[in-house]
Amino acid sequence: MTNKFSRRTFLKRVTVGTLGFVGLSYGGYYYAREFEPRWLNTIYSTIESQRIPKPFNDFKIVQITDTHMGFHYKIEDFEKMIKEVNQESPDLIVFTGDLTDDPSILSDAYFEKIIQIFKQLEAPFGKYWIYGNHDHGGYGTRMIKNVMQRSDFKLLQNDKVKIEKDRTQINLAGLDDVLLGSPRISNLLSDEETNQFNILLCHEPDFARQTINFPFDLQLSGHSHGGQIQLPFVGYIVTPRLGTQYVEGHYELGQRPLHLYVSRGIGTTRLPFRFFCRPEINVYTLQST
Structure with a gap:
């Protein structure tokens, strides 16, 4: 019918x-x-390696990246995120670039608010940061450096520090931004540090194709925003240069091997949207094997 x-x-x-x-x-x-x-998410990962000294078992590193303050991400959101990081009781905090979306459009008063909130972060083994591509350019390079320094973060710009615990150590290195800075990786580690546990902070994840030629065990990156918008059967919509091959999550590369972790980050850029791609902070727990 x-x-x-x-x-x-x-x-x-x-x-x-x-x-x-x-x-x-x-x-x-x-x-x-x-x-x-x-809708902030917390991603937990365990990093296992025979090069991690026993005293660093359960050592907790929190990564923050790509806040892009001034573009849709508000001071109130920033303050809430900082409280969530402190609740994790991190041993070490790293910030892997892009504090603001465009530092030239933000007022001194706005930066003062960022500083006062950022200073609330607590980590007994220190707080370290590297430049992202949005941190460079014009007077922004100097301005962001001043903000981070006053927030008690130490800059790693083609430099490294030894993180020491109970007369053992791991090495934390940081590169200048690959796109707009002058990254130099070849002299970061000495020959005697080859067999130690070595961490590299590098804003752009696709640089890992070069990192695998050096004795690093772990690379922490941001920049890609996890594609920011993800669509079924289509994939990642917003992927920047040097953030297209390794977009989010964990990758194991090279013979050593290098473990690359790419955070989706916190803020947005270019488009004020996230879809199927929640913002995140990342918590890494070290384990000796």
Whole structure:
């Protein structure tokens, strides 16, 4: 039996379908702009290596990256995120670049708020940071350096530090930004440090293709935002240069091997949206094997 629709029924169904589509579109827009970018996730990873000294068992490193302050990410969100980091009781905190989206448009008063909030972070083995591409350019390079220094973060710009515990050590190195800085990786580690546990902070994850030529065990990166928008059957929508091959999560590369971890980061850039790509802070726990 064939069902016949009256003109009234047809128009009713078309109207309901149109309104439903508009409603879903608006709902998706609101979710991607207002909800998901503030739905902060905490990702836990365990890093195992025979090069990690026994005293560093359960040593906790928290990575923050890509806040992009001034572009859709508010001071209130920043303050909430800082409290969540402190709740993890990290031993060491690293910030892997892109504090602001455009430092030239932010006022001194805004930077003062960032400093006062950032100073609340606590880590007994220190707080370290590297430049991202949005931190460089114009007077921004100097401004961001001043903000981070006053926030009690130590800059690693083609430099390294020894993190010591119970007369053992691991090495933490940081590169200048690959895109807009002058990264120099070849002289970061000495020959005697080859067999130690070595961590590299590098803003752009795709630089790992060069890192594997050096004796690093762990690279922590951001920059890619996890694609920021992910669509089924399509994949990553927003991937920047040097953030296209390794976009999010964990990768094992090279013979040593190098473990690359790419954080989705916290803020947004270019588009004020996140979709199927929640912002995150990352907690790494070291384990000696």
